[in-house]
Each structure stands twice: as structure tokens, then as C-alpha cells.
Amino acid sequence: MQTVFARPESLATVSTHYCPGCTHGIIHRLVGEILDELGVRERTVGIAPVGCAVLAYNYFNCDMIESSHGRATAVATGVKRARPDLCVFTYQGDGDLASIGMGETIHVANRGEKITVIFVNNAIYGMTGGQMAPTTLPGQVATTCPLGREVETAGWPIRMAELLASLRTPAYITRVAVHTPLHVAKAKQVVRKAFQHQLAGRCFSLIEFLSTCPTNWGMTPLEATRWLEANMIPYYPLGEYKTPE
Amino acid sequence: MAKKLMKGCEAIGEAAIQAGCRLFFGYPITPQNEIPEYMAARLPQVGGTFVQAESELAASNMIYGASAAGCRCLTSSSSPGISLMQEAISYMVGSELPAVIVNIMRAGPGLGGILPSQADYRQAVKGGGHGDYRVLVLCPSSVQEAADLVIDAFDLADRYRNPVLVLGDGLIGQMMEPVEFKPRPPVALPPKDWAANGCKGRKPNIINSLYLVPEVCEQVNHRIAARYQVWEEKETRHSGHNLDSKYDLLLVANGSVARVCQTAIDDLKASGVEVGLFRPISLYPFPIKALREAAARAKNVLVVELNMGQMRDDVDSFLQGRVPVHFYGRQGGMMAAPEEVIEQARAILAGRSN
Missing domain, CATH: 3.40.50.970 (Thiamin diphosphate (ThDP)-binding fold, Pyr/PP domains)
Structure with missing residues (x-):
């Protein structure tokens, strides 16, 4: 019998703790498939964040390092500068990358570290129970903005792909979504490109994934998918924001 | 090299x-x-x-x-x-x-x-x-x-x-x-x-x-x-100065200020006063056993530091009240001079210090 679908070798044979309808599982799988297809699992080091993906070190079947909150790209810098022959990726949420780790994020991109950042933007703090994120949309309700995000006091949500694309240092910066099979297929090509840029020693690469959080958005998975399509994509347009010259 | x-x-x-x-x-x-x-x-x-x-x-x-x-x-x-x-x-x-x-x-x-x-x-x-x-x-x-x-x-x-x-x-x-x-x-x-x-x-x-x-x-x-x-x-490490003499007072100091203490001890020795110096090199783990041995031969201990007495607190607890522990410190970037240490030492030896 022909195998048409199997778990990538780069993913560990374990169940994850992610909520039903969350897209972390899809994003993990895309990274795992690409590490397999590029044949780099055995020379890859992944950096897990603090946030929903804190346990990612148990889910990827490659060497993993757990970072402190926001510092994943600093840790990745240390690994990559120590061992430029390794394939290094970070996996971070919006609180980790765009709030507490904003300094590290901008500077790792500006130094042009040859690493790949998987950035999962679900517009909320998931692990801590639904607080406002730097990417929470205007009017969106969270436990620390119970009446909805007020841009007068909280500012506007930060568009990380656009912000990082404004840096002069060459980079590959893309925003994708994974809420439909078509988007998943497109996103996989982007993940491949991002790792290829790293492996060729070409540039820093970052992929912003728009992701759902049915649990903390208070929606069913289907409602969450529709909400992402109707609200997140208009504010966070998909596409390539920067490609290396 | x-x-x-x-x-x-x-x-x-x-x-x-x-x-x-x-x-x-x-x-x-x-x-x-x-x-x-x-x-x-x-x-x-x-x-x-x-x-x-x-x-x-x-x-x-x-x-x-x-x-x-x-x-x-x-x-x-x-x-x-x-x-x-x-x-x-x-x-x-x-x-x-x-x-x-x-x-x-x-x-x-x-x-x-x-x-x-x-x-x-x-x-x-x-x-x-x-x-x-x-x-x-x-x-x-x-x-x-x-x-x-x-x-x-x-x-x-x-x-x-x-x-x-x-x-x-x-x-x-x-x-x-x-x-x-x-x-x-x-x-x-x-x-x-x-x-x-x-x-x-x-x-x-x-x-x-x-x-x-x-x-x-x-x-x-x-x-x-x-x-x-x-x-x-x-892994404890320590050093000392004039510890083979018959001292009544033991100085405890680390880092650069231990050098100042060393000069003070040499000056005192020239005038016939014996003072020892115990210098911890590993601050953690602190060489407690060696400190106790050096302090056991003294009637008083003077801790000299460039702070408000942080190591003094440790020395005090390590010595468990066996020897009176005095303190002299400079702060804020000021360096203790050998003359200041000598004055403190003489005051303690003369019973003029608490």
C-alpha cells in the first residue's frame, strides 16, 4: 500500500497541548515538512519561546533550546555565530516577538543574522489567558482591554512585517495565513524559501503567520477562521514585504 | 609568552x-x-x-x-x-x-x-x-x-x-x-x-x-x-598576608582593597605591630574553614570593603560570634587609603573601636 500522508520525521511522535482550532499545529507541520524536504533535521537547532509554543521543544524532533521570554532571537544569534554551519530557527508568538522581544527582533533583523524566524500572530496572549497583545486589533476584546482595544491609549496594533521590511539590511520578510488549504499550500512554499535563504547564507528571514485563537477569542474554530479572514487580513495584508536584492 | x-x-x-x-x-x-x-x-x-x-x-x-x-x-x-x-x-x-x-x-x-x-x-x-x-x-x-x-x-x-x-x-x-x-x-x-x-x-x-x-x-x-x-x-580559594606572624587583629578583604590592606599591614609591621590579612579569592564558595582557622588566632577581625559591609555580614555569620567583627568601608567610588586602614586597626588594637 502506498503511503500518501505521514508525520514528518522532523516532528516528534507526541500529542501537542494546542487547543482545537488553533493553527500552531499546521505551522509546526509546515516547518517539519520543510526541514525534512531540505534534509537538514540533523543539523537544525530550534529555539522555543515563552508563550503558547513554550513546549515546542517537545514537538520538533531536532535539537531544541528553550529561551526566556522575548530573547529567542538573541539565543539564536548565539547559536548561529557559534556554529554558522547549523540551520537555526526561532518559533515565537506576538507577545514574545513584538512586545517583550521587540528590541531583539529589530536588531536581529538589522544585523542580518542568517536565521529563520517563525512568527505566529494571533492578536492575543494565549498561554496567559487572553490578554491584549501588541497585535490585538482596534476594538478587539481581551482580558486587559475588556471594552476592546482603545488605540488612543494602547496605540495601534504593530505591523511587524512592514516594520521590519523598512530596515535597509537585506532580508526575506513575508506574511502568510493558514486558515484554508490554499493558504496552507502557499505558506509552505514561503517556509521553504525562508529556510533556503538561510541555508544559502543569503539573509535573515521572517515569516509572519496570521493565526487563530478560538479559545481566547471566544469563538468556535469556524467562527475564528471567518473572523481572521474578515478582520485580520484587512489590517495585516498578506504577501512578500521584502526579498533580498 | x-x-x-x-x-x-x-x-x-x-x-x-x-x-x-x-x-x-x-x-x-x-x-x-x-x-x-x-x-x-x-x-x-x-x-x-x-x-x-x-x-x-x-x-x-x-x-x-x-x-x-x-x-x-x-x-x-x-x-x-x-x-x-x-x-x-x-x-x-x-x-x-x-x-x-x-x-x-x-x-x-x-x-x-x-x-x-x-x-x-x-x-x-x-x-x-x-x-x-x-x-x-x-x-x-x-x-x-x-x-x-x-x-x-x-x-x-x-x-x-x-x-x-x-x-x-x-x-x-x-x-x-x-x-x-x-x-x-x-x-x-x-x-x-x-x-x-x-x-x-x-x-x-x-x-x-x-x-x-x-x-x-x-x-x-x-x-x-x-x-x-x-x-x-x-573549589574554595584564599590567600593571605602576614598570617604566619603572631597577630591580634585579622583583616578580611578582597579585590583591590586587599592590596591596600597589605600595604597597611607592612607599614604596621615596620612599627612593630603585627596584623594578618585573610583574602578570599572564591567569594562563593567562601573559604569558611580557612577563615575560621585564621580568625581563631585573632582577638578581633576587621573587614574592609568598598561597600556598606556586605561581606562583613557573611564573615560575621561564618564566625558565629567567636571573634568580634568590625567593619571599615568606603563607598561611591572612593578608595580606602592605607592610612585609613592603619587608623582603624590601631583603634581596634587600642580598644577604642566598637
Whole structure:
């Protein structure tokens, strides 16, 4: 019998703790498939964040390092500068990358570290129970903005792909979504490109994934998918924001 | 290599190179800028890498990463910057990673001042960051000793899989003295088979300090604490001056101020007064047994520091009331002069001090 679908070798044979309808599982799988297809699992080091993906070190079947909150790209810098022959990726949420780790994020991109950042933007703090994120949309309700995000006091949500694309240092910066099979297929090509840029020693690469959080958005998975399509994509347009010259 | 006149900071940098360190991550702060500057010039000559980080938070997490990948690496800073590094230091202990961190102390609290101080003694020897942990703390009192201790620090960090802090006051970093790097026999160290550097031919390694199961987290705390017991047995270091004399007063001091005490003791000796000096080199683990032995022969102990008496508190508790413990300190970047120490010593010997 022909195998048409199997778990990538780069993913560990374990169940994850992610909520039903969350897209972390899809994003993990895309990274795992690409590490397999590029044949780099055995020379890859992944950096897990603090946030929903804190346990990612148990889910990827490659060497993993757990970072402190926001510092994943600093840790990745240390690994990559120590061992430029390794394939290094970070996996971070919006609180980790765009709030507490904003300094590290901008500077790792500006130094042009040859690493790949998987950035999962679900517009909320998931692990801590639904607080406002730097990417929470205007009017969106969270436990620390119970009446909805007020841009007068909280500012506007930060568009990380656009912000990082404004840096002069060459980079590959893309925003994708994974809420439909078509988007998943497109996103996989982007993940491949991002790792290829790293492996060729070409540039820093970052992929912003728009992701759902049915649990903390208070929606069913289907409602969450529709909400992402109707609200997140208009504010966070998909596409390539920067490609290396 | 012949003796060379070097600034303390430069000697520290060269010592790291001699120890096989090929990676430096740091952020500028006075009075230790000569360490990153030396490494920026020197590392490329030996195929190494220098990165100027965007902050001490980033620099310390870069050494977390480089160490996790199994490589020797160094960062250095001064007091306010070391406070920012405490996050990564705590994580490195929790993840059982070796690292060498140099703190060239300046005055505090807050922005304080840029002149020499020993105000970070307590932060250094009690752990410094969150969580229940210690780092091994080595304290030089000369440029030569700073260089030697940095080389030792790399071996100790690798042997125990724990950060080692080299704690120098600003004077140690800034003064110039002759220094020599003698060839050292290779030291046998455990293989870094735990490193996250690619899982070819083995199961994946995970570098982590998160233990959500309390029973497991408790075991980890015990495992880490067990090495402190070993340090107390094997890794204490101390030195002294005039300890073979018949002294009534014992001075206890570390770092540059111990040198001041030494001059004071020599002057006193010339006038027929015998005073001893006990100088801890490892501030954690503190050489408690040796201190007790030296103090047992004295009627009084005087602790001299460049802070408000942080080591005095420790000495007091180590001596458990067996000998009266006095204190003299300067703060804020002021250096104690030998005359001040002599005056304090004479007052105690004459029974004029409390």
C-alpha cells in the first residue's frame, strides 16, 4: 500500500497541548515538512519561546533550546555565530516577538543574522489567558482591554512585517495565513524559501503567520477562521514585504 | 609568552582567548569597555567572532545560545549591566549551561558612578537573579590574578555546567600591571554531549529550564544544589598576608582593597605591630574553614570593603560570634587609603573601636 500522508520525521511522535482550532499545529507541520524536504533535521537547532509554543521543544524532533521570554532571537544569534554551519530557527508568538522581544527582533533583523524566524500572530496572549497583545486589533476584546482595544491609549496594533521590511539590511520578510488549504499550500512554499535563504547564507528571514485563537477569542474554530479572514487580513495584508536584492 | 604590561580589562580579554574562547557578546558600559574593545580587535585574528549586542539582555542571551551550542564564550559588563544579565544567568543555571561572565564593578545604587566599587558582592554571592541558585564567584586582586582566574573560570564552568562570575572592582579592570600567560597543561573535562548542535547520530538534545511537574522541578533544584556542596569541598580559594606572624587583629578583604590592606599591614609591621590579612579569592564558595582557622588566632577581625559591609555580614555569620567583627568601608567610588586602614586597626588594637 502506498503511503500518501505521514508525520514528518522532523516532528516528534507526541500529542501537542494546542487547543482545537488553533493553527500552531499546521505551522509546526509546515516547518517539519520543510526541514525534512531540505534534509537538514540533523543539523537544525530550534529555539522555543515563552508563550503558547513554550513546549515546542517537545514537538520538533531536532535539537531544541528553550529561551526566556522575548530573547529567542538573541539565543539564536548565539547559536548561529557559534556554529554558522547549523540551520537555526526561532518559533515565537506576538507577545514574545513584538512586545517583550521587540528590541531583539529589530536588531536581529538589522544585523542580518542568517536565521529563520517563525512568527505566529494571533492578536492575543494565549498561554496567559487572553490578554491584549501588541497585535490585538482596534476594538478587539481581551482580558486587559475588556471594552476592546482603545488605540488612543494602547496605540495601534504593530505591523511587524512592514516594520521590519523598512530596515535597509537585506532580508526575506513575508506574511502568510493558514486558515484554508490554499493558504496552507502557499505558506509552505514561503517556509521553504525562508529556510533556503538561510541555508544559502543569503539573509535573515521572517515569516509572519496570521493565526487563530478560538479559545481566547471566544469563538468556535469556524467562527475564528471567518473572523481572521474578515478582520485580520484587512489590517495585516498578506504577501512578500521584502526579498533580498 | 614574556611578561607584558597590560590593563586589567585587556588581560581579561587575552585570558579568554588563551582559554580557547572564540566568541564574545557584549554591550558597552564603563569601566569595562576595554574588554569588548580588546575582543573586537583580537578575536578576528584567531578566527573568532565578536558581536556588539543591542543590550545586556541580548548579550547575555547570546552567550546562553552559544553555550547551548557547546562553545566557550564570554560576556562582560559592569554593575547596572550585570543586573540586566541576571535573567540569562538564572536561565543558564536552570539549563545547566557553562558560561563565564565578568563584572567590573562600579558604584551604585542606580546609575551610581563609574569609579571602583565592591557594591555587587551580595548580588554575586547570593545568586543574583530569580530562583534558588548560585554561581561560582572568583575575585582577583591583581591583573595577573584576573587573567589566571578567567582561564580557570572557563574550566570550572565546563566542569560543573554552571556559570562562573569573575568579580573585579573597577580598579582591577583599569590598572596596568605586568602579566604573563604561561602555557598550561590541558585539563580533562567532561564531553559536551548535552549540547544543542545538531542531532546527527543521536536523539535530539533539549536545553531547557522549564519543569512544570513540581516533583521534577524539585529534583532539578536538588541536582543543581548538589554541585554547590562539591564546590565547598573542592573549589574554595584564599590567600593571605602576614598570617604566619603572631597577630591580634585579622583583616578580611578582597579585590583591590586587599592590596591596600597589605600595604597597611607592612607599614604596621615596620612599627612593630603585627596584623594578618585573610583574602578570599572564591567569594562563593567562601573559604569558611580557612577563615575560621585564621580568625581563631585573632582577638578581633576587621573587614574592609568598598561597600556598606556586605561581606562583613557573611564573615560575621561564618564566625558565629567567636571573634568580634568590625567593619571599615568606603563607598561611591572612593578608595580606602592605607592610612585609613592603619587608623582603624590601631583603634581596634587600642580598644577604642566598637
